[in-house]
Amino acid sequence: MRKIRIFEHISLDGVIEHAGDYTYGAWTIPYRTPAGAGMLLEAYGPNFDLLLGRRTYDIFSGYWPTAGDFPMANAINAAKKYIVTHRPQSLEWGPVQGLGGDIADTIRDLKAADGPDLAVVGSSTLTSILLDQGLTDEVVLITYPVLLGKGKRLFTEDFDARKLEFVSSVSTATGLLLNTYKHIGALKD
Numbered sequence: 001m002r003k004i005r006i007f008e009h010i011s012l013d014g015v016i017e018h019a020g021d022y023t024y025g026a027w028t029i030p031y032r033t034p035a036g037a038g039m040l041l042e043a044y045g046p047n048f049d050l051l052l053g054r055r056t057y058d059i060f061s062g063y064w065p066t067a068g069d070f071p072m073a074n075a076i077n078a079a080k081k082y083i084v085t086h087r088p089q090s091l092e093w094g095p096v097q098g099l100g101g102d103i104a105d106t107i108r109d110l111k112a113a114d115g116p117d118l119a120v121v122g123s124s125t126l127t128s129i130l131l132d133q134g135l136t137d138e139v140v141l142i143t144y145p146v147l148l149g150k151g152k153r154l155f156t157e158d159f160d161a162r163k164l165e166f167v168s169s170v171s172t173a174t175g176l177l178l179n180t181y182k183h184i185g186a187l188k189d
Contacts, residue, residue, distance in 0.1 A: 002114075002118055003111075003138065004117070004130060004135055005118070005140060007043070007121045008127070008142065009028055009144070011147060012146060014154055015148040015149075015151035015152065015153060016151075017152035027148065030174070031174040031175060032174075032176070033173070036176050037071070038071075039170055040072070040178065043140055044075065048075070048118070049081070049117070049119070050076070050079045050080070050121065051107070051119070051120045051126070052083050052084070052120065052126070053124075054084060054087070055123075060076070064076045064077055065077060079095075080094075080097065082099055083096060083098050084099050085100065104135070107130065107133075108135060124152065127155075134183075136183040137182070139183060140178065140180045140181075142177070143176070144176060160186060163185060168180045
């Protein structure tokens, strides 16, 4: 059985938005180093597939295929991409497979199949579904030492509380923290 592992780049105050029209668009860049990239690639593991929402897939497909020849780009480009989408016919960056229908059941079947672990990056709508349905095994927060005050948050106020168990933490000299948690389930009153 595969694990589903959520990876989120996040500010100290919970903002995950860091591209496009966002006011502080490049807030993650000053903290990235070769050591941090190596740390993140090690966290992904030697072999993984991607499970992405459509918006994240579209952003990734506009960047990673032309990002160059380096370990993270090579790993992401080689990974099979499973995309939650209503428009599977327009998926071009592969290897790729569109997922439709009952998303929870489809992902439950995908998780039960043989293959490498599934890494979820960005895809905040999908992340909420995976946690709510109990399909997530780990949450890896790549935390940057900034407070942004506004921007898209990882979860909306409608999100049900979840319990996590601390697994590990590593850091870089720039203050980037990579914290790994095991997903336990719903937080009980």
